[in-house]
Amino acid sequence: MTxxxxxPTDPHVAAPRAVIVLLALTCGATVANLYYAQPLLGExxxxxGVGEGAAxxxxxxxxxxxxxxxxxxxxxxxxxxxxxxxxxxxxxTAASLALASAAPxxxxxxxxxxxVGITSVVAQILVPYAAHLAPEEARGRxxxxxxxxxxxxxxxxxAVASLVADALGWRAIYVISAVxxxxxxxxxxxxxxxxxxxxxxGYAALLVSxxxxxxxxxxxxARALCQSTVFGAFTAFWTAIAYExxxxxxxxxxxxxxxxxxxxxxxxxxxxxxxxxxxxxxRSASGLMLLLASxxxxxxxxxxxxxxxxxxxxxxxxxxxxxxxVMSQQEIYALRxxxxxxxxxxxxxxxxLTSSVCSAVSGFLYGAGGWSAVAVFVGVLxxxxxxxxxxxxxxxxxxxxxxxx
Numbered sequence: 001m002t003x004x005x006x007x008p009t010d011p012h013v014a015a016p017r018a019v020i021v022l023l024a025l026t027c028g029a030t031v032a033n034l035y036y037a038q039p040l041l042g043e044x045x046x047x048x049g050v051g052e053g054a055a056x057x058x059x060x061x062x063x064x065x066x067x068x069x070x071x072x073x074x075x076x077x078x079x080x081x082x083x084x085x086x087x088x089x090x091x092x093t094a095a096s097l098a099l100a101s102a103a104p105x106x107x108x109x110x111x112x113x114x115x116v117g118i119t120s121v122v123a124q125i126l127v128p129y130a131a132h133l134a135p136e137e138a139r140g141r142x143x144x145x146x147x148x149x150x151x152x153x154x155x156x157x158x159a160v161a162s163l164v165a166d167a168l169g170w171r172a173i174y175v176i177s178a179v180x181x182x183x184x185x186x187x188x189x190x191x192x193x194x195x196x197x198x199x200x201x202g203y204a205a206l207l208v209s210x211x212x213x214x215x216x217x218x219x220x221x222a223r224a225l226c227q228s229t230v231f232g233a234f235t236a237f238w239t240a241i242a243y244e245x246x247x248x249x250x251x252x253x254x255x256x257x258x259x260x261x262x263x264x265x266x267x268x269x270x271x272x273x274x275x276x277x278x279x280x281x282x283r284s285a286s287g288l289m290l291l292l293a294s295x296x297x298x299x300x301x302x303x304x305x306x307x308x309x310x311x312x313x314x315x316x317x318x319x320x321x322x323x324x325x326v327m328s329q330q331e332i333y334a335l336r337x338x339x340x341x342x343x344x345x346x347x348x349x350x351x352x353l354t355s356s357v358c359s360a361v362s363g364f365l366y367g368a369g370g371w372s373a374v375a376v377f378v379g380v381l382x383x384x385x386x387x388x389x390x391x392x393x394x395x396x397x398x399x400x401x402x403x404x405x
Contacts, residue, residue, distance in 0.1 A: 025148025027123040032157035043170040048106035065117025077125045077341025082195040087185045093119035094181035101174035128340035131333045140330035144274025155264040161255030214346045222392035223328040224350035229385030232358035232380045234321040238367040239359045240374040266318025273323030277330035293320035293382035301375030
């Protein structure tokens with residue numbers, strides 16, 4: 001029988017399912033650290049005696065740390081042996097979370113939040129790592145399974161943080177997550193196979209090569225733009241929906257958490273998107289997912305008075321977002337197998353920066369025009385992506401036509 005440690009070294013043998021599940025769990029648990037503070041800002045503000053505006057800076061600080069790590073730390077997945085890199089960063093995450101849980105003052109807590117953001121980038125290192133473990137014919141399905149864990153982490157983090165805070169206080173979620181990071185680091189160190197990247201020219205050359213890859217790969221740029229629009233819609237929806245559910249449907253914080261659980265059902269469809277990509281249908285299905293994302297906004301806008309319609313819209317949007325991302329990553333990871341971490345830097349860096357802007361715009365639109373304005377914004381964004389898809393990625397497009405360069 002092939003052992004867990006040795007199986008992935010054979011390019012024709014898929015990684016054991018237990019390893020893929022572990023990677024999905026790790027991605028979800030680490031990316032969740034970015035979102036724990038969002039539903040706790042009121043309690044954090046009261047605990048440290050600061051205004052809610054100042055407390056909200058914790059979310060910004062965490063996101064800025066993550067953005068910096070996407071650019072400066074994620075590429076090292078193509079330079080440093082991956083198992084050692086991942087386990088050490090996870091221990092750094094644990095230390096950052098422990099510091100946040102014990103911080104006596106707001107300044108130290110905010111500094112810890114930056115470190116949490118930086119170290120949580122381990123989730124994005126593991127996605128291309130999972131692609132390396134999978135044989136070519138199953139790469140889309142494998143990436144989809146790992147991405148399901150990542151998106152579930154994003155969707156469930158706020159609900160989990162709220163429930164834990166209600167029971168044990170707001171600091172408890174940071175303690176629990178710190179312990180979980182240590183456990184995951186120990187388990188990953190034991191079961192993951194080593195992966196030594198081919199790049200040997202050093203860190204500075206590595207960063208320069210990121211720019212060169214972005215310049216030389218038009219498919220990567222097109223995929224990043226398309227995913228930015230659908231993930232921007234996803235972020236805008238989930239930024240504003242909590243206000244809508246509270247203001248017009250009377251849901252409590254716990255009720256909003258339950259709504260997030262329902263919406264998370266869409267994330268479970270990611271492996272389906274991966275299977276379509278493995279069968280060579282990724283580009284066709286990508287266009288359908290962009291269209292589905294726009295339709296979900298129509299459902300959310302027209303059916304705003306019905307919580308069931310909003311729930312259906314959430315499921316459809318999550319399904320479209322997750323499936324489109326898996327299809328995109330299946331294609332871009334095949335462009336340069338030796339540079340998958342750097343490719344992910346370009347891809348996720350573009351997606352993350354765009355979604356941050358969309359989140360801010362969504363909050364403004366809700367204040368100015370209510371849920372209807374947000375729904376229009378959410379619907380228009382994927383249509384912009386569909387335009388890019390039609391010009392650059394649709395099946396049958398002549399090779400080289402409409403290059404983004």
